[in-house]
Amino acid sequence: MSANILEVRDLQTQFNTLDGVVRAVDGVSFDLARGETLGIVGESGCGKSVTALSILRLIPPETGRIAAGSIKFEGEELTTLGEEEMKRLRGHRISMIFQEPMTSLNPVLTVGTQIAENVVRHMGVPWRAARERACEMLDLVRIADARRRLDEYPHQLSGGMRQRVMIAMALSCDPQVLIADEPTTALDVTIQAQILQLMLELKEKTGTAIVLITHDLGVVAETTERVVVMYAGRKVEEAPVEALFTEPLHPYTRGLMRAIPRLDIEADAAGTRPRLQEIPGLVPRLTQPIPGCAFAPRCGFATGRCAVESPPLLDVGAGHTVACWEVDRVRASAL
Amino acid sequence: MSSQSASERPVLEVEGLVKHFPIHGGLLQRRVGAVKAVDGVSFTIARGETLGLVGESGCGKSTIGKTVLKLVEPTAGRIVLAGEDISSLKPGAMWAHRRRIQTIFQDPYSSMNPRLPSGTIVGEPLENFGLSSGRDTADRVARLFERVGLRPDAMRKYAHEFSGGQRQRLGIAKALSVNPDVIVADEPVSALDVSVQAQVLNLLIDLQEEFRLAYLFISHDLAVMRHISHRIAVMYLGRIVELTDKRSLFMRPLHPYTEALLSAATAPDPKRRRQRKHIVQGDVPSPANPPPGCHFHTRCPYAIADCKVIAPPLIEVAEGHHVACLRRPVGGDPGPLSVSS
Numbered sequence: 027m028s029a030n031i032l033e034v035r036d037l038q039t040q041f042n043t044l045d046g047v048v049r050a051v052d053g054v055s056f057d058l059a060r061g062e063t064l065g066i067v068g069e070s071g072c073g074k075s076v077t078a079l080s081i082l083r084l085i086p087p088e089t090g091r092i093a094a095g096s097i098k099f100e101g102e103e104l105t106t107l108g109e110e111e112m113k114r115l116r117g118h119r120i121s122m123i124f125q126e127p128m129t130s131l132n133p134v135l136t137v138g139t140q141i142a143e144n145v146v147r148h149m150g151v152p153w154r155a156a157r158e159r160a161c162e163m164l165d166l167v168r169i170a171d172a173r174r175r176l177d178e179y180p181h182q183l184s185g186g187m188r189q190r191v192m193i194a195m196a197l198s199c200d201p202q203v204l205i206a207d208e209p210t211t212a213l214d215v216t217i218q219a220q221i222l223q224l225m226l227e228l229k230e231k232t233g234t235a236i237v238l239i240t241h242d243l244g245v246v247a248e249t250t251e252r253v254v255v256m257y258a259g260r261k262v263e264e265a266p267v268e269a270l271f272t273e274p275l276h277p278y279t280r281g282l283m284r285a286i287p288r289l290d291i292e293a294d295a296a297g298t299r300p301r302l303q304e305i306p307g308l309v310p311r312l313t314q315p316i317p318g319c320a321f322a323p324r325c326g327f328a329t330g331r332c333a334v335e336s337p338p339l340l341d342v343g344a345g346h347t348v349a350c351w352e353v354d355r356v357r358a359s360a361l
Numbered sequence: 362m363s364s365q366s367a368s369e370r371p372v373l374e375v376e377g378l379v380k381h382f383p384i385h386g387g388l389l390q391r392r393v394g395a396v397k398a399v400d401g402v403s404f405t406i407a408r409g410e411t412l413g414l415v416g417e418s419g420c421g422k423s424t425i426g427k428t429v430l431k432l433v434e435p436t437a438g439r440i441v442l443a444g445e446d447i448s449s450l451k452p453g454a455m456w457a458h459r460r461r462i463q464t465i466f467q468d469p470y471s472s473m474n475p476r477l478p479s480g481t482i483v484g485e486p487l488e489n490f491g492l493s494s495g496r497d498t499a500d501r502v503a504r505l506f507e508r509v510g511l512r513p514d515a516m517r518k519y520a521h522e523f524s525g526g527q528r529q530r531l532g533i534a535k536a537l538s539v540n541p542d543v544i545v546a547d548e549p550v551s552a553l554d555v556s557v558q559a560q561v562l563n564l565l566i567d568l569q570e571e572f573r574l575a576y577l578f579i580s581h582d583l584a585v586m587r588h589i590s591h592r593i594a595v596m597y598l599g600r601i602v603e604l605t606d607k608r609s610l611f612m613r614p615l616h617p618y619t620e621a622l623l624s625a626a627t628a629p630d631p632k633r634r635r636q637r638k639h640i641v642q643g644d645v646p647s648p649a650n651p652p653p654g655c656h657f658h659t660r661c662p663y664a665i666a667d668c669k670v671i672a673p674p675l676i677e678v679a680e681g682h683h684v685a686c687l688r689r690p691v692g693g694d695p696g697p698l699s700v701s702s
Contacts, residue, residue: 286555
């Protein structure tokens with residue numbers, strides 16, 4: 027049995043649009059170890075959500091396709107798996123939760139029915155047992171008065187409670203992998219803290235590996251063990267979470283960290299407002315092939331080579347890889 | 362505040378502001394109750410100052426913004442803009458004052474006519490208020506574009522041709538065009554990616570210093586708030602629970618809800634992950650039916666019996682530090698509270 031439950035290699039996912047073919051994911055590789063929490067972080071359009079949808083083969087076939095690459099789950103190739111087999115996998119061995127629970131819950135079914143439905147489908151148990159399981163799951167995600175809540179509809183629940191229901195449903199069949207796409211972005215901060223804490227506790231209990239997709243570096247820092255940073259459809263850096271935050275090596279990762287206002291740094295004197303460091307420019311359009319490094323036009327370290335030659339992922343040791351030609355200069359510069 | 366002379370009157374004064382939205386129900390759609398969105402809120406903002414309003418969904422922060430802009434009529438209370446009471450002005454009479462108070466929205470796209478070139482959108486307020494016309498407007502719009510970091514030749518482009526950050530620059534240019542005293546900014550950077558968010562925050566700070574603008578800055582993001590604000594008001598279910606300069610708020614939060622908010626905020630530092638003191642449990646109660654007494658008592662680890670019946674007033678417990686908590690009396694110990702005495 028391999029240590030990795032999920033292995034993604036050179037994944038390329040493309041969409042046909044009126045402007046041409048969008049290379050949303052452009053050669054991304056990463057591994058997920060059993061029981062691990064992996065963060066995928068990046069800004070809008072970097073391909074992080076499309077990566078998640080590709081793993082679950084949820085790319086709408088009318089517009090998009092996995093153009094190349096391999097996704098292995100427990101050694102089994104998912105890119106060529108039949109749709110029926112994929113259906114047996116989704117919600118059972120690989121589950122997903124989304125940003126807005128209201129759009130993924132059925133408004134006309136009670137939450138108990140929705141959770142039980144999944145259990146009946148994948149575990150082949152009778153309804154009565156499935157409903158018991160649903161009740162157990164609501165209890166597990168700490169919804170008070172679980173038995174009564176089984177008969178409530180999604181609109182009767184608060185946003186935080188709906189996300190708990192989504193987590194209960196996702197974990198109801200003991201998945202090996204849980205993919206969470208911006209699970210707390212729509213929630214208030216106090217509720218976000220509750221949900222993140224819950225996810226980590228459940229992970230300890232069930233051993234489910236988590237892929238946490240987010241734009242929020244704070245969420246990544248507090249919940250993950252390893253982080254993949256994406257930019258314009260590519261992986262630009264990967265590192266254990268401490269290493270990423272103490273010594274980010276890609277100019278984009280560094281740029282992101284300097285651009286965010288910080289709460290945790292010693293409060294400045296009242297009235298002074300230090301400037302945030304901007305990343306100049308815009309993300310590139312993904313309809314044109316990018317020959318060099320996608321970040322080069324916005325990068326202070328870029329040389330002529332960066333514009334024409336795509337940098338390979340360089341292993342700098344201790345599980346830290348970075349795709350940058352100028353990594354020595356970046357490392358030597360002050361953070 | 363360095364830019365504020367002691368004698369100068371605040372450019373915006375809000376006193377005892379109340380906004381109730383009626384709830385209708387039953388067969389005849391009679392009034393059966395009210396959502397107390399804003400329930401007696403007072404604050405002032407000086408020229409060149411940013412007051413941040415922070416709180417979770419449903420706390421009434423956006424309603425305050427809309428009421429101050431007179432997009433929503435206040436139920437009670439006074440709004441004084443540059444010395445003039447605008448709280449009871451009818452729309453016609455309000456017109457003359459609109460130029461002084463402008464707004465920036467979270468999603469500028471929804472506030473822009475998709476069929477007009479961006480230059481026309483930004484120039485409209487100038488012509489509406491008769492501040493310029495024709496060639497003169499075009500020149501002023503071009504200067505505004507440059508000031509907010511857009512190329513003047515982009516004036517011919519339509520809103521959909523801009524990125525999110527550029528659209529927010531358009532929104533800022535439009536708000537700025539009529540030379541206002543106060544700008545109400547409701548979550549202006551929440552929809553933006555962090556790299557673009559930094560650009561917009563820097564621009565807002567530069568413009569404030571250049572034009573001595575007063576900002577009422579509404580956000581749920583504490584880090585953004587701390588970056589841009591001079592003073593911050595923390596809201597919970599329609600009331601201000603704490604109001605002070607940002608340094609004291611972050612160094613020495615006195616209200617248990619502020620403490621809970623700060624403790625819940627994530628920080629981009631993996632070493633901090635186990636340092637959380639406590640995570641406040643439960644959900645925000647419905648503003649249609651808030652708990653009696655202190656609204657926060659249902660979630661507050663320090664609540665005492667009185668908190669369930671007495672609504673604590675917002676009082677100044679230390680210089681410039683206002684807090685609405687029975688356990689934080691004037692001159693009291695600013696140290697940590699003990700759980701239920």
